[in-house]
Amino acid sequence: MVTQADTDHIMKFPILVGDIGGTNARFAILVDAYAEPKEFPVLQTADFSTIDEAIQNAILDHTSIQPRSAVLAIAGPVEGDEIDLTNCAWVVKPRQMMETLGLSDITVINDFEAQALAVVSLEPKHLEKLGGGAGDPHGSRAVLGPGTGLGVAGMVRSRASWVPVPGEGGHVDMGPRTERDLELFPHIEHIDGRISGEQLLCGRGLQNIYRAICKVGGTEPALETPADITAAGLSGESPEAKETLALFVTYLGRLAGDFALTFMARGGVYLAGGIVQKIVEPLKNPAFRKAFEDKAPHQQILRETPVYIITHPLAALSGLSAFARTPARFGVATEGRRWRQG
Ligand SMILES: Nc1ncnc2c1ncn2[C@@H]1O[C@H](COP(=O)(O)OP(=O)(O)OP(=O)(O)O)[C@@H](O)[C@H]1O
Structure with missing residues (x-):
């Protein structure tokens, strides 16, 4: 009615x-x-x-x-x-x-509200699954999209309707976690003294990680654009670009796990935007899920949480x-x- x-x-x-x-x-x-x-x-x-x-x-x-x-x-x-x-x-x-x-x-x-609307509207053929369980069809969801910036939103179910939850989650702090991070993070461009998600996980973030790797390795950064870096990383022709992609995927897994916990996203975490569609193969590397699930004491929740790459171009x-x-x-x-x- x-x-x-x-x-x-x-x-x-x-x-x-x-x-x-x-x-x-x-x-x-x-x-x-x-x-x-x-x-x-x-x-x-x-x-x-x-x-x-x-x-x-x-x-x-x-x-x-x-x-x-x-x-x-x-x-x-x-x-x-x-x-x-x-x-x-x-x-x-x-x-x-x-x-x-x-x-x-x-x-x-x-x-990112629009991306959240998409996650309950897309057909399975427009999603590429990256591990986890079946997911609860009525469970909350989280969307992360590295693009020009880093967009984040939630999608929660309330009284039989889907409620998108927009926010500025791309600006949360990201801290070093490994020995390699401790070497590189001092050379990542800061924003007002801190490293936010958007300093690492967007087009500019790819450049930022790449330049930090070159700096620590004492090499001249030869690659300019984010597209150059992913191309050289995918082909393997530049070891620095290859590591950039590996770290980008790890940091995205880490942050995706954080938002899975924040929204208790039993319906899954969805990766949106132009960049993830270009790096599907590196995202299938076990490093992504390893970083996503590395959330003591809640590893089991994360193990069961599916992650999807949205492959629909629009x-x-x-x-x-x-x-x-x-x-x-x-x-x-x-x-x-x-x-x-x-
Ligand atoms: N092949 C590529 N690999 C990695 N990054 C790329 C590639 N091609 C374009 N980019 C970068 O992707 C970003 C644009 O992302 P996207 O296509 O999702 O656009 P957008 O919708 O305008 O972004 P946003 O919604 O965040 O403003 C730019 O920073 C661009 O440099």
Whole structure:
């Protein structure tokens, strides 16, 4: 039965869904609740000075469908009528977007809430399992996504609906654990005197680990970009890059285990974002699960907890689409994050 509260959630189709990261932005249009989303090529945020210009030039100018509503996921906290994006120069101004883009209903959520929505929406073919038990289908989940930054969210079940729990978990402290860490950590770039998850587990983190390894080994860092480092690490042509990948995987396992405990994620921990999709083979190395399960006194809980790599290239869009189609299935708070005309 559709209740008053449910109808209030409902958005009018066609609905534009958008996942805006620090580097890439991905969009699709849902024509109705059943049709497959109409997807558009991934665009680079740096190629457009504003989000309005990007949506107009790269989306609306290429279709005759005029969206009436939009659900956008952005990297950063959603506060006020002018929302700054972390790691990107765009500012989302929903009231202005209504005027310029002809939308009448805009909801803005955090990009890792969208990833959390995806973990209960994706089909098994879009997940690659990295050990652990079967997982409780109604159990809480945690999502970690190394990208331009490090996003973290939880997904908890309450009164038959799924509630995404966004936060700033990428900024928790990371401490040294092994002799090798003790050698390298003094050379990892600090932020205000500390090493946070995001100093190690994102594109910049790969560079940070690689440079520390070169420094301690007395070699000149020859590789520049995160993509160069993973390529040279995967091929084995650079021993420093190979170790960088091994440590990245270990640190990700460590932090994933911490969030599994924080959320008691018996439904599993999900690894999202562009970087993990490029390093599937190193993640299958036993070092990942070893670090994930190394959580005395709770090793047994971690041993049973499944970990999945999300392999869907547009996972957040699929989460946003599930929410746009069936908002009542999810406990997404829209107070202060939804703008409507009339
Ligand atoms: N092959 C690769 N190996 C490792 N890192 C890569 C590779 N290709 C791109 N990157 C890095 O991945 C990061 C972008 O991640 P992603 O594709 O998940 O983008 P994003 O959604 O914009 O990120 P975010 O949502 O965190 O802002 C950049 O730091 C980039 O340098």
